[in-house]
Amino acid sequence: xxxxxxxxxxxxxxxxxxxxxxxxxxxxxxxxxxxxxxxxxxxxxxxxxxxxxxxxxxxxxxxxxxxxxxxxxxxxxxxxxxxxxxxxxxxxxxxxxxxxxxxxxxxxxx
Amino acid sequence: xxxxxxxxxxxxxxxxxxxxxxxxxxxxxxxxxxxxxxxxxxxxxxxxxxxxxxxxxxxxxxxxxxxxxxxxxxxxxxxxxxxxxxxxxxxxxxxxxxxxxxxxxxxxxx
DNA sequence: ATTGTATATCGTAAATATACGATACATTTT
DNA sequence: AAAATGTATCGTATATTTACGATATACAAT
Numbered sequence: 001x002x003x004x005x006x007x008x009x010x011x012x013x014x015x016x017x018x019x020x021x022x023x024x025x026x027x028x029x030x031x032x033x034x035x036x037x038x039x040x041x042x043x044x045x046x047x048x049x050x051x052x053x054x055x056x057x058x059x060x061x062x063x064x065x066x067x068x069x070x071x072x073x074x075x076x077x078x079x080x081x082x083x084x085x086x087x088x089x090x091x092x093x094x095x096x097x098x099x100x101x102x103x104x105x106x107x108x109x110x
Numbered sequence: 111x112x113x114x115x116x117x118x119x120x121x122x123x124x125x126x127x128x129x130x131x132x133x134x135x136x137x138x139x140x141x142x143x144x145x146x147x148x149x150x151x152x153x154x155x156x157x158x159x160x161x162x163x164x165x166x167x168x169x170x171x172x173x174x175x176x177x178x179x180x181x182x183x184x185x186x187x188x189x190x191x192x193x194x195x196x197x198x199x200x201x202x203x204x205x206x207x208x209x210x211x212x213x214x215x216x217x218x219x220x
Numbered sequence: 221a222t223t224g225t226a227t228a229t230c231g232t233a234a235a236t237a238t239a240c241g242a243t244a245c246a247t248t249t250t
Numbered sequence: 251a252a253a254a255t256g257t258a259t260c261g262t263a264t265a266t267t268t269a270c271g272a273t274a275t276a277c278a279a280t
Contacts, residue, residue: 002269003235008161010134020134025126026119036212051118056239058258077247077256092209099202102146104277111263114238153227166269168228187226187277
């Protein structure tokens, strides 16, 4: 028994947790910031900025791709990434809603 | 080599990633919501609502405590938890800032 | 004092995540 | 055609996370 028992929770909870997981690593946060800063960014530039091996960065990029947070295009030998703002905003909305709705449930506590 | 190389990233990135990790599990999201809904909540009530063993829930509660997101008080045999709104708002602010600052860096991309 | 109850902790198994080097692959350059 | 370049993938080691049952602990009730 070690797999997360995702089946048992409600959709919103699962989605928020999944989104959180995507940005739950400093490398992926740094990658997102770097791509946003440059507007678009080739893989090599990201590797140059991060204290990680090329293969590790590539792995993190893949996870961001899977999550739909970035879009990758091939430019000759190079891979070019940019933020998928549509998904980015979906993430933002999901987090914002979680915080707002959780707050609303409360009135006065400790 | 498997430990996250946290030392190498900047503070903001590490903090955001760490905060994200705390809510990167549906059980912990569900626990937070449940406690917020009831304003305060004893452990047994949470266990009753979640599809997880008591010891597992206790483990998740401990992580939320460590993160400072909840406060636990002993009430006889029972343990009573409530949201630590101060930390909660710190989390909210951190996420909001990340989304806002990342967006600002961009103008027009794909 | 004994029993029951609520919760935390321990021990442990299995899954997942992280990291790296080596290698494969495709494109570009020579 | 051969060499160089940039990136993805493979294989693998290790750390961390998740989950559970069993047990310990502390208080309450009998």
